[in-house]
Amino acid sequence: MNDLTSGLxxxxxxxxxxxxxxxxxxxxxxxxxxxxxxxASKNGWRYEAVEEPLTSGWRLSKGEWVIEALNQTTKSxxxxxNSSTVNSATRWFTSVVRMPDGMVIIGPHQPxxxxxxxxxxxxMVALRxxxxxxxxxxxxxxxxxxGSLELMARYMVYTNREETAKKLLDQPLENALLVWPxxxxxxxxxxxxxxxIKVQGQRLYKxxxxxxxxxxxxxxxDSAFQLEKGN
Numbered sequence: 488m489n490d491l492t493s494g495l496x497x498x499x500x501x502x503x504x505x506x507x508x509x510x511x512x513x514x515x516x517x518x519x520x521x522x523x524x525x526x527a528s529k530n531g532w533r534y535e536a537v538e539e540p541l542t543s544g545w546r547l548s549k550g551e552w553v554i555e556a557l558n559q560t561t562k563s564x565x566x567x568x569n570s571s572t573v574n575s576a577t578r579w580f581t582s583v584v585r586m587p588d589g590m591v592i593i594g595p596h597q598p599x600x601x602x603x604x605x606x607x608x609x610x611m612v613a614l615r616x617x618x619x620x621x622x623x624x625x626x627x628x629x630x631x632x633x634g635s636l637e638l639m640a641r642y643m644v645y646t647n648r649e650e651t652a653k654k655l656l657d658q659p660l661e662n663a664l665l666v667w668p669x670x671x672x673x674x675x676x677x678x679x680x681x682x683x684i685k686v687q688g689q690r691l692y693k694x695x696x697x698x699x700x701x702x703x704x705x706x707x708x709d710s711a712f713q714l715e716k717g718n
Contacts, residue, residue, distance in 0.1 A: 519692055520545070526694055530701075544690055547697070551583035552704055554697070556690040577691040579704040582681035584711045589648035590625050591655055592617050593664070593675040596643050614645060616687075617674045624679070634661050641665070641672055654714050655707075663706035668699050675707060682707055 520536060527534035527547055535546040537557060544557035556577040594617045615622050627647040632639060633656050642664060646652040655677060667673065669686070676683045684704055691697055 522694075523547070523692060526697065530698075552579060552581040552701075552708070554579045554700065556692065558690060574688075575690050576685060576687050577689060577700070578683055578685040579700050580681060580683040581704070581708065584708065584715055585679050585681050586648070586651065586677050586711075588679065589651060590618070590621065590628060590646060590679075591648065591652045591675075591677040592625075592628070592645040593642050593656070594645070595672040595674070596639070596641055617645075618676065621676075621678055621680060637665060651714065654717065655710050657710050657713070660706045660710045663703045666699070667703065668695055673700075673703065675703075677707070677711060682711060 523545055524534045526532070530549075532547045532549045535548075537544045537546060537555075541560040541562075542557055544555065546556075547554040554577065558573050558575050560571050560573050562571045592614070594613075597613055614628070618625050618628075625647065628645050629647070630643055630645050631649050631652060633644045633653060634642070638661050644652055644656065664672070664675075671686065671689075674683075674685045674687070676685070682704075684700065684707065686700075691700060
């Protein structure tokens with residue numbers, strides 16, 4: 488067997504493998520979409536596939552809330568580079584109830600880092616990531632110890648309205664946070680923009696995960712409505 492024949496065989500085998508991979512990916516994507524549509528139908532939700540130039544995934548919605556599970560591609564700003572970055576996230580959100588002023592953030596428990604100013608800088612970066620584009624409005628936000636010891640072992644609460652945070656973090660909401668099934672806790676935000684629950688780095692699609700997200704969202708919404716009625 489000469490070099491030309493060997494090269495052709497390698498090309499053909501590589502082409503077949505690539506074709507099989509594409510078929511498997513397409514099949515998985517189709518099956519996932521069908522599963523999500525069935526889940527939505529069973530629960531009275533609306534399912535919408537998202538296929539845009541730099542964004543793909545799906546949305547689920549019902550009444551006042553929406554879930555987005557998206558992959559978003561960001562191209563390099565450099566003119567000499569064709570590289571891109573894909574960011575995945577799932578978020579439940581609504582603006583039907585808003586915090587008039589201030590902010591409450593409930594996020595994953597961060598380990599203590601005893602590196603002086605460097606440790607504080609790391610914590611600030613983590614907090615900035617949790618708050619997102621509302622960071623400039625989070626004046627005076629700081630960590631407060633609220634909830635049970637079990638909750639504090641898994642979550643941290645940050646706010647610049649401690650009394651509001653105490654009322655928001657009622658027993659039903661704490662229970663919903665504690666039964667969260669995934670290893671990575673979500674980030675909960677209550678702010679003037681509304682309510683958001685975000686799972687960074689993942690597009691959720693399993694029934695158990697999405698049902699847990701909706702239950703947490705509904706608990707948070709109930710707590711926020713009760714808080715609004717009391718004011």
